[in-house]
Amino acid sequence: MTIVPFLKMHGLGNDFVVLDARKQKLDLTVKQRQRLADRHMGVGFDQMVTLENPVSAGADVFMRLHNADGSEARACGNATRCIAARIMGEKGHGNVVIETVSGLLAAEAIGNGHIAVDMGPAHLDWQDIPVAAACDTLHMPVALGPVSDPVGVNVGSSHAVFFVDDVNAIDLPLIGPQLENHSFFPNRANIEFAQIIGPDRIRMRVWERGAGITLACGSGACGTLVAAARRGLTSRKGEVIVDGGTLTIEWLENGHVRMTGPWTLSYEGQIDLDALVNGHG
Numbered sequence: 297m298t299i300v301p302f303l304k305m306h307g308l309g310n311d312f313v314v315l316d317a318r319k320q321k322l323d324l325t326v327k328q329r330q331r332l333a334d335r336h337m338g339v340g341f342d343q344m345v346t347l348e349n350p351v352s353a354g355a356d357v358f359m360r361l362h363n364a365d366g367s368e369a370r371a372c373g374n375a376t377r378c379i380a381a382r383i384m385g386e387k388g389h390g391n392v393v394i395e396t397v398s399g400l401l402a403a404e405a406i407g408n409g410h411i412a413v414d415m416g417p418a419h420l421d422w423q424d425i426p427v428a429a430a431c432d433t434l435h436m437p438v439a440l441g442p443v444s445d446p447v448g449v450n451v452g453s454s455h456a457v458f459f460v461d462d463v464n465a466i467d468l469p470l471i472g473p474q475l476e477n478h479s480f481f482p483n484r485a486n487i488e489f490a491q492i493i494g495p496d497r498i499r500m501r502v503w504e505r506g507a508g509i510t511l512a513c514g515s516g517a518c519g520t521l522v523a524a525a526r527r528g529l530t531s532r533k534g535e536v537i538v539d540g541g542t543l544t545i546e547w548l549e550n551g552h553v554r555m556t557g558p559w560t561l562s563y564e565g566q567i568d569l570d571a572l573v574n575g576h577g
């Protein structure tokens with residue numbers, strides 16, 4: 297029996313299982329993560345967050361991320377706000393640094409239950425997305441059905457942002473997986489569909505790499521604002537409205553992206569990880 301501290305947290309409906317591995321090492325296989333992600337057989341999540349002891353000086357915690365399909369994710373904006381809030385509670389102060397495989401992310405509590413995170417620099421070179429062939433990531437040569445000409449952005453995780461007239465007209469379950477697995481994206485990609493509402497407002501829907509349709513994607517909202525500003529469709533600061541709510545995103549002059557939004561905790565307890573991931577039957 298492996299009893300593990302367990303949280304269910306949410307960032308605008310993007311939902312996370314948080315396992316605390318700071319006192320005992322946890323090493324789940326891909327199959328075990330998939331089982332835990334299963335909303336019938338396991339507990340269900342878009343991403344699984346494993347908290348570990350930090351490696352770098354100045355970091356308060358290390359946040360390891362996995363998608364519902366068991367693959368590793370290099371960034372997750374919504375989970376970062378949740379974990380920042382949790383660690384702020386533990387430390388008793390409103391500024392923390394979260395370490396990830398993509399780097400150190402500084403977060404601050406700004407009141408009203410909102411957390412602001414410096415998500416690091418937006419990477420824009422084709423090798424950084426990455427894509428299969430040299431190109432200007434402002435106009436990538438990808439098209440499928442009614443969508444084409446996406447912008448590529450890497451904000452820790454890879455994003456391809458398609459601008460459309462009506463996000464609700466997009467058949468996400470049909471074209472999302474085809475674009476995620478398009479041969480132009482050797483490591484797959486998160487796929488965003490964005491509709492410009494005004495100079496500082498964007499409506500966005502997402503097909504997440506390794507998780508499919510989710511109600512929100514924090515790094516996707518960051519990528520979308522950066523893509524829109526690069527195209528001259530919005531200013532460098534604005535609201536990105538996703539299915540689960542609204543995030544405020546700013547592409548700072550130093551190239552970093554600042555994301556601000558809420559977080560929630562719906563359950564706190566312990567689980568018998570062995571029973572859950574290996575099953576009883």
Ligand SMILES: N[C@@H](CCC[C@H](N)C(=O)O)C(=O)O
Nearest residue numbers: 369372373374453513514515
């Ligand atoms: N939900 C996330 C993004 C998760 C990362 C992604 N699915 C990947 O594999 O890159 C967010 O809020 O940023």
